[in-house]
Amino acid sequence: MTAIFIQAFIYLVAAVIAVPIAKRLGLGSVLGYLIAGVVIGPVTHLVGKETVTIQHFAEFGVVMMLFLVGLELDPKKLWTMRNRLMGLGGLQVVGTAVIIMGIALLFGQPWSIALTIGLIFSLSSTAIVLQTFSEKGLNKTDGAENAFSILLFQDIAVIPMLALIPLLALPDLVAHADVLHATAEHHEELSLVAGLPNWAYGLVIIGSIAAVVAGGHFLSRPLFRYIANTGLREIFTATALLLVIGIAALMSLVGLSPALGTFLAGVVLANSEFRHELESTIDPFKGLLLGLFFITVGAGIDFSILWNEIGLICALTAGVMALKAGVLYVLARTFRIKGSDRWLVTLGLAQAGEFGFVLLGFTVQNNVLPPELAPVLSLVVALSMFLTPGLFILFEKVIRPRFEQKSNERGADTVDEPGTVIIAGMGRMGQVINRLLVTNGIKTVVLDYETYQVDLMRKIGTKAYYGDATQPGLLHTAGIENAAAIVVAIDHQESCVELVKHVRHTYPKIKIIARAFDRGQVYLLRQAGADIIESETYHTALEMGVQTLSAIGHHPFYAEQQKTAYKNIEAQQSDLLYEAWADDESGERFDQKFRQLFIELEKKIGEVMGKDKRGIHSLAEREWTPPPKGYTDDLES
Amino acid sequence: MDTKKVLVLYAHPSQHRSEVNRPLFKAAQQIEGVTAVDLYAEYPTFNMDIEKEQRRLIEHDVIIFQFPLYWYSTPAILKEWQDLVLEYGFAYGSEGTALKDKLFLCALTAGGKEEAYQTDGYLHFTIKELLHPITQMARLTGMHDLPPFVLFGSRTAAEENRIGLHIAQWQKLLRALTVNKIDPAAAQDAEQLNPFVEGVVL
Incomplete structure (x- = not known):
């Protein structure tokens, strides 16, 4: 021995x-x-x-x-x-x-x-x-x-x-x-x-x-x-x-x-x-x-x-x-x-x-x-x-x-199998993304670890492959070297972050679009190097909010505008919140400072949404606000 | 007596602040033979259903744009509506005859006073002149365009108790249109439709 x-x-x-x-x-x-x-x-x-x-x-x-x-x-x-x-x-x-x-x-x-x-x-x-x-x-x-x-x-x-x-x-x-x-x-x-x-x-x-x-x-x-x-x-x-x-x-x-x-x-x-x-x-x-x-x-x-x-x-x-x-x-x-x-x-x-x-x-x-x-x-x-x-x-x-x-006639190598977009995770989210891309003539390679899911996809004519996308070897054989983007839509949260980290490290040029479970994961994914991060419930929740506002009698266009305002504030604050989160060395990610900022965010959204009691137009209300009464008097003079 | 179906396409992006247009729209909804459509409510994301809009046009004999005047023109959605719905082959072109011989008019509110909308006023142009692009749209699509139905000085109309009268006039106009009591040839040269409505006997 x-x-x-x-x-x-x-x-x-x-x-x-x-x-x-x-x-x-x-x-x-x-x-x-x-x-x-x-x-x-x-x-x-x-x-x-x-x-x-x-x-x-x-x-x-x-x-x-x-x-x-x-x-x-x-x-x-x-x-x-x-x-x-x-x-x-x-x-x-x-x-x-x-x-x-x-x-x-x-x-x-x-x-x-x-x-x-x-x-x-x-x-x-x-x-x-x-x-x-x-x-x-x-x-x-x-x-x-x-x-x-x-x-x-x-x-x-x-x-x-x-x-x-x-x-x-x-x-x-x-x-x-x-x-x-x-x-x-x-x-x-x-x-x-x-x-x-x-x-x-x-x-x-x-x-x-x-x-x-x-x-x-x-x-x-x-x-x-x-x-x-x-x-x-x-x-x-x-x-x-x-x-x-x-x-x-x-x-x-x-x-x-x-x-x-x-x-x-x-x-x-x-x-x-x-x-x-x-x-x-x-x-x-x-x-x-x-x-x-x-x-x-x-x-x-x-x-x-x-x-x-x-x-x-x-x-x-x-x-x-x-x-x-x-x-x-x-x-x-x-x-x-x-x-x-x-x-x-x-x-x-x-x-x-x-x-x-x-x-x-x-x-x-x-x-x-x-x-x-x-x-x-x-x-x-x-x-x-x-x-x-x-x-x-x-x-x-x-x-x-x-x-x-002598000649550059033979352009780029013809990549027949590797897709231009890899979609990791073929759940409900990956499916919709894949359908949108494929119907737009974009080649995709779809990976999932559930054979049932892969079978289902293959039955409806999607090129899906069985495999664990978090395994570097699989990404390689899926043709990540030739891919323009990877969509990370796998369910397991830690794997998601690991995958993003690995891909960003190994293939610095590829675009990474990642799905996040919640705010905490948005930050983790951002830190891991994802280019675009979407929270899985955020848009749906806002959409349902808009529908609720309309259902109880608000004008649909008004509801839509309030949603946009909400999104804008959230986007403005998200950098600050992320920095506070990233600064926190203690490992307790949601510490005092972060909590404080989060409360501020809530307050700010409240301010923007709510009617201004002093009669000045609130932020979300700037749009299509008529001029004050009697404004024509100034113009005439 | 032949009846006509009237379509009011209403555009106001900020209705919770509306003092005149919203009541006008509500009043229009009351009149039999009038279909009143709130475009911003129907298409809050501007995702327009072109087929549906074209069907509506075909089903009606009188088309009215109802809106507050924004920078001497319509609110954005009415422009979008024209750009998308008035397709070649539908509204214009050799086979685009869907709108032929319908009546068309604008019912609008303007912040400035009537005197301002004059060649020698501080706004320099009459409402009719400012609406030239829309008038031309109506002509190209084969519609008979009527002079605009206008409320001037709309920001102070509520304080000056002018709204009630305007709404009554508006309803009278709509009724007259539904029973075909407005003669486009007679009305054509008026600067506004308002005085002309006064003279109509229902």
Whole structure:
């Protein structure tokens, strides 16, 4: 146990120190994690061989990432991607693999090894690329979308590759390795499909995918609704993890890629009301696991082999990256990806990826590659991943500015989902506000923590999402970065204030319109930084007052004027009252001074409303007061 | 004898201080065949029901603006009423004939004395001249406009016991209108309608 704590501590400390520094220096978090890994691994030897085991575990971060990617893509969007997915992705994998295979053949490798190497290097790093895209806000660019198509195809292509590689096994290596293999038990994986005939295997695969899609569509929503209604956040988190892990387990059992399975589940859930909450729940896990994964990549670099073969490894890395970039550039040109986006695809995907490690491990295990070649290739993969953040910096600092200067034709990023107004709280108040905004053509994202309420809203065609708006992650996935305003209309008073405080602090420019329960909360919200605060009962009460005045015989217009006068006095005094309230350090918010001011306010309103006994017009009575009798005498003279 | 329906559109924003207009309005409500509408009561927030106002216009034959003169014009709501209700295609334009051949007049109270509202008086213009924009509105909408029915020196009318007489005259005018006893051609050139009403025999 102690050992685990110490190990976890080392990993975390390395990450906590290296990542913020890397980020500050503009290198991106991925490079930070990689450096952290190098420092605790090959440089200081604080961690050792266990990194490989941890890496397998951390690869689950990639699975989660694809689930999140799926959540962003609904089936319709995926269908529109099909050409790029098959065309761009397919050509990239096949083209790169064939060219690298050809080169390996030229260097005298047998064809099976050459093909394996080609396949390994045809893959890019989904983890690094997608993480970097979202970190640098490139997600919605054309280049990123094309890059994503390629990565998705690669992730799918891993499955047939894993099926193909054992067929390439070298006979003499098999004999040599049989003894070793028996001891390496941890590579023996559970499988439901081992020994099944091909047609049955096909049926099982189709059945599993159907199960994921149908389950995601029909079962997950009632389940999440049921869980959400219990109001237990941690159980919601557990359910979200259960979903992802369950699908990953099922996919592994039938020999499919877990990443593909969770991606499909994500796509199925992309239209559900739980989408934003799922995103914000899974996101931290994904982030940490990916971080861990990158650390293990860094830690796994074998310096002794690196120093011995430095020339070869550097040359291979440079060669592989140049070649991959070349293929990508040609394809990007062919598929008419323009301007800086073409370079984003070219440079962004030039590295080899984490699936390269997976394939390498698998090939050695299946006796396809000689054991002395694998570490060298592994270093090439790692090094190319290590260099990727550098290429992104090159893209960001050199290439993109050049294209941006050239043309500004591609205006602001098209934000299709994030609304221009976020409404937190879908009670009676939020509903009316939302209706007014939507009927005026304003896009809204509506959030509520009551599934019943969300269901109701969805039934009448409102885009409502389930989730706790006070969770920063949810606001992020709801698109607060692109929103012009947020309306805070949630019932829980303290949460309201907390939410306003958080939003004001994190997004200084957004307009915050908040609903207050009473006068005290008006001040709290004002202090928290809300731009506009409306007391929930104030206007209704005044309106009822006006109606009462009219009902008992006052002229309706007079009643209306008295209401306006009341409001004006209240507004004039509210600054004073707020300052008195804010000044009060004692924490007893309604102290002597405040009470005094409040009494003054009451008195002032009374004065304004009441008829002036001395015959001078009172304040509210200024309007439409006729001139004094006999005033014409002065005019005539 | 043919009868006419009379619509009084009354505008006074400060009625609890009214000495003349409110009693005039109350008196108008008593007369059969007269619909008296308090615009400020009906639209305290100026949120006007255009359809309803247009329906009212169609249903009546005589339209009267009743108001205290504010800065030589009507109180704001009567301007708003014209701006919103008298739409193109309803009140004017080739198909805007809803008001055609109706009678129109202003019944107003003015603070100044009659002598002041003269070319050589200190207010320089006659009431009729000051009401030109409204007269022109009536003409463009095809209505026959009558001279205004005026109470001058309204701030001291109560003290001088002139209100009772004015109300009686007002009621006589309204009755005469309902029974079509006012001949627009005959009244047209009078500066005010008041003396003309005196001569009408009901």
